[in-house]
Amino acid sequence: MAESYRRSRWSNALFVAPYLVVFFALLVFPLFWGMWLSLNKVDLFGGGQFIGLRNYARVLSDPVFHQAVRNTVVFVAVSVPTLVGLGLFLALALNKTTRGSSFLRGLYFSSSILSVTIVTLIWRIVFIPNDGLMALIFNVLGLEPIGFLSTKGWSLFSVGVATVWWCIGLPMMLLLAALQQIPADLYEAAALDNAGKWRVLTRITLPSIKPTIMLVAVIQIVMQFQLFGQALIMTNGGPAGSSRPIVMYIYETAFIRWDVGMGAAASELLFVIILCAAMFQYWISSRKEVA
Amino acid sequence: MSAPIEIANITKRYGALTVLEDITLHIEPGEFVVFLGPSGCGKSTLLRMIAGLEAVDGGTISLGGERIDTLPPGKRGVAMVFQSYALYPHMTVAQNMGFGLENLKTPKNEIARRVQSAAETLEIAHLLDRKPAKLSGGQRQRVAIGRAIVKEPQAFLFDEPLSNLDAALRGRTRLELAQLHQRLGATMIFVTHDQVEAMTLADRIVILNDRRIEQMGAPMEIYQRPATKFVAQFVGSPAMCFLPVTGMTDAAQGVTLDVEGAGKIEIDVRLPAGFRRDGASVGIRAEDAKVLDRGQPGIAVGVKVVERLGDRAFIYGTLDNGTEFVVEDSGRSTVASGDVIQIGFDPNALHIFDGDGRAYHHSEEA
Structure with missing residues (x-):
C-alpha cells in the first residue's frame, strides 16, 4: 500500500498539468518570445527578420532612452526609500489594538485597491493649475502657484507623490504583520533591561523585522521601475520627456511607432536593470547578516 | 545582594474579573519562595506585578524597604527569567547578557567582566559568541539565567523557567538552581505548577488558589499539615x-x-x-x-x-x-x-x- 504512494506515475502529472499549462503559456513562453523578438526587426503587421543585437545598439544609443532611464532611476531612488520609511513609520504608529488604529490601517490601505485611473484623477485634481487644490492653497497663502504637472522637475515629483499615496498600503501591511510577529516577552525583557524607547526600536524592533524591510524594499524596487500609468495619465511624460519612465518609452516605441523589436529590446534591458537592482539590494542585506 | 520583599494588600482586576484579592506576603532576604497553584490562579500575574509588567490595582509592593510598584520595571532592582527565555534572537549570548548593563551605561570592561564571570558560573563561557538560535533548550535557559545574574539584582523572579525542558534536564537544572541560590544567597521567587519543583526548591511555598493565598509554609509543613482540602488535594502525587x-x-x-x-x-x-x-x-x-x-x-x-x-x-x-x-x-x-x-x-x-x-x-x- 505504502509502496504505491511512493511510486512515480505519469498520470500524477495530470494534477499539476492545469497549473503548468497556464505557467508555460502565460509566463515562460512570452518571456522567451520577448527575447526572440528583441533580436528581430518586427512590426506589428509584418513578419520578422533576424538582425542580431542591432535593436539593442539602437536603444542604447537613443538619447530618449537615456533620459527615460535617468528619470526612472531618480524616481525609484526617491520613491522606494519614501515608501519603506513611511510604511515603517505608519506600521509602528498603528501597531496597537485600539479601534482608532484599526480604522486608520483600513484607511491607509484603502488607496491600494483603487485603479490607477482613479488615483491619477484624484491627484490631477490636486495638482492641476488654476482650479486644483494646490493652486487654491497657494492662492490663499498669497504665493505664486506652481505648475506642478507642467514644470520640469515638479512633474516627476507629482507623479511620485501620487505613487506613494497609491502604493503605501502594501509596505505598511507587510511591516505591520512583521511587527506583530515579535514576541511580547522580548519587549518585557527589554523593559526589565532598562531599555529606553529608542534603544528598543533600534536594538529589538528593527533587527527583528529586518528581513521584511528588505522584502518590502525589493518588492517596491521591482514595482516602481515599472512606473507607467501614473506618468502616462498625469503628465504624458512631459514636459520635454522629463517625466517619461522606461515603460512609457517601451510603450511608445512598440505600440505608437510600431517598432516591436526595438520595444522588446528595451523591455529586456529593463528586465536586466530590475534584476540587477533587486540582486544588489539582496546582496547588500545578506552581506551585512554575515558580518 | 538580597533584600526583603513586602507585598501588602495587593489586588489585581481585569475589568470585572478579580484575579487576586488582598494578597499580603512578606519574603525574607535570601529566601527562596515558590508560588504554586493550578493554572489561572494568578501566580504568574503576582510575579509579573512584582516585576512591573502588570499594573497594580490596589496595595503596595516594596523591595528592600523601598516602594517599587510605582517604578518602571527596569528601575525596580529585580531580574526575571521568562518561561520562553525571551532571549534577543539577533544578539549573541554575550550581547544578550550585557544588554541591561549597556542600557545603564556601565563601563565596557565592567560589563565584560560580569558577563564572563556569570558565564563561567553557568558553564556557558564557550557559547558567548553564539546566537540563541544555535543553542539547545538547556543552554538558552542558562543564558536567560545569566542575563539575570549579571544585573546583580536584589531579587530574582522565575516564571516557570523549567517547563520547556525535557524531564532529565529539568531535574538537573532544578538541582543547579538550588546550588545557585545557595551560592548567590539572593532573594528568589519562583512560579510553577509543578509540585516537585516547589517541594525541592522552596524554603517556603505559597499556594495560591481562587484569588487568594490558600496556605504558606515550609514544603514538608504543607505536605504533612495542609491547611485546607484544596491544598491536601493539590499537593502530593x-x-x-x-x-x-x-x-x-x-x-x-x-x-x-x-x-x-x-x-x-x-x-x-x-x-x-x-x-x-x-x-x-x-x-x-x-x-x-x-x-x-x-x-x-x-x-x-x-x-x-x-x-x-x-x-x-x-x-x-x-x-x-x-x-x-x-x-x-x-x-x-x-x-x-x-x-x-x-x-x-x-x-x-x-x-x-x-x-x-x-x-x-x-x-x-x-
Whole structure:
C-alpha cells in the first residue's frame, strides 16, 4: 500500500498539468518570445527578420532612452526609500489594538485597491493649475502657484507623490504583520533591561523585522521601475520627456511607432536593470547578516 | 545582594474579573519562595506585578524597604527569567547578557567582566559568541539565567523557567538552581505548577488558589499539615484519597468518626466548636495506608490498576461502596488487578476536613 504512494506515475502529472499549462503559456513562453523578438526587426503587421543585437545598439544609443532611464532611476531612488520609511513609520504608529488604529490601517490601505485611473484623477485634481487644490492653497497663502504637472522637475515629483499615496498600503501591511510577529516577552525583557524607547526600536524592533524591510524594499524596487500609468495619465511624460519612465518609452516605441523589436529590446534591458537592482539590494542585506 | 520583599494588600482586576484579592506576603532576604497553584490562579500575574509588567490595582509592593510598584520595571532592582527565555534572537549570548548593563551605561570592561564571570558560573563561557538560535533548550535557559545574574539584582523572579525542558534536564537544572541560590544567597521567587519543583526548591511555598493565598509554609509543613482540602488535594502525587464522614461522636481521646466505606475510626484530634459536620470528610495519603497480609482484618479494596514505579507500586482500586482509593506497596508487590486486598492504616495519619474544607490533624503533630 505504502509502496504505491511512493511510486512515480505519469498520470500524477495530470494534477499539476492545469497549473503548468497556464505557467508555460502565460509566463515562460512570452518571456522567451520577448527575447526572440528583441533580436528581430518586427512590426506589428509584418513578419520578422533576424538582425542580431542591432535593436539593442539602437536603444542604447537613443538619447530618449537615456533620459527615460535617468528619470526612472531618480524616481525609484526617491520613491522606494519614501515608501519603506513611511510604511515603517505608519506600521509602528498603528501597531496597537485600539479601534482608532484599526480604522486608520483600513484607511491607509484603502488607496491600494483603487485603479490607477482613479488615483491619477484624484491627484490631477490636486495638482492641476488654476482650479486644483494646490493652486487654491497657494492662492490663499498669497504665493505664486506652481505648475506642478507642467514644470520640469515638479512633474516627476507629482507623479511620485501620487505613487506613494497609491502604493503605501502594501509596505505598511507587510511591516505591520512583521511587527506583530515579535514576541511580547522580548519587549518585557527589554523593559526589565532598562531599555529606553529608542534603544528598543533600534536594538529589538528593527533587527527583528529586518528581513521584511528588505522584502518590502525589493518588492517596491521591482514595482516602481515599472512606473507607467501614473506618468502616462498625469503628465504624458512631459514636459520635454522629463517625466517619461522606461515603460512609457517601451510603450511608445512598440505600440505608437510600431517598432516591436526595438520595444522588446528595451523591455529586456529593463528586465536586466530590475534584476540587477533587486540582486544588489539582496546582496547588500545578506552581506551585512554575515558580518 | 538580597533584600526583603513586602507585598501588602495587593489586588489585581481585569475589568470585572478579580484575579487576586488582598494578597499580603512578606519574603525574607535570601529566601527562596515558590508560588504554586493550578493554572489561572494568578501566580504568574503576582510575579509579573512584582516585576512591573502588570499594573497594580490596589496595595503596595516594596523591595528592600523601598516602594517599587510605582517604578518602571527596569528601575525596580529585580531580574526575571521568562518561561520562553525571551532571549534577543539577533544578539549573541554575550550581547544578550550585557544588554541591561549597556542600557545603564556601565563601563565596557565592567560589563565584560560580569558577563564572563556569570558565564563561567553557568558553564556557558564557550557559547558567548553564539546566537540563541544555535543553542539547545538547556543552554538558552542558562543564558536567560545569566542575563539575570549579571544585573546583580536584589531579587530574582522565575516564571516557570523549567517547563520547556525535557524531564532529565529539568531535574538537573532544578538541582543547579538550588546550588545557585545557595551560592548567590539572593532573594528568589519562583512560579510553577509543578509540585516537585516547589517541594525541592522552596524554603517556603505559597499556594495560591481562587484569588487568594490558600496556605504558606515550609514544603514538608504543607505536605504533612495542609491547611485546607484544596491544598491536601493539590499537593502530593498520587492525590490524597477522601472518604466522606457520615457521623461523629466524642471519644475519650479525640473523636470517633463514622467513615463511609471504612466503618468507625477513633482519632486523637481536637476539633473546635464551630466544626461544620455536614460535608466533612477524612483524607489519607497512599503512603500512609498499607496492604495487610492475607487473612488480617482490614478494609476491602477491589484492585483496578497496579502502577509499578520500580522502588514502589501504587495500587488503585475501589472500596465496597465505590469510593476510589490508592495505597502504596513495595516494588516487589504481588498484587494484581482484579484481586481483592485488605488494607489498613494508622488512624492518626488521617486528615480531617470540615464542610468548609478546613483541615485538622492528629494532635501530636501540632
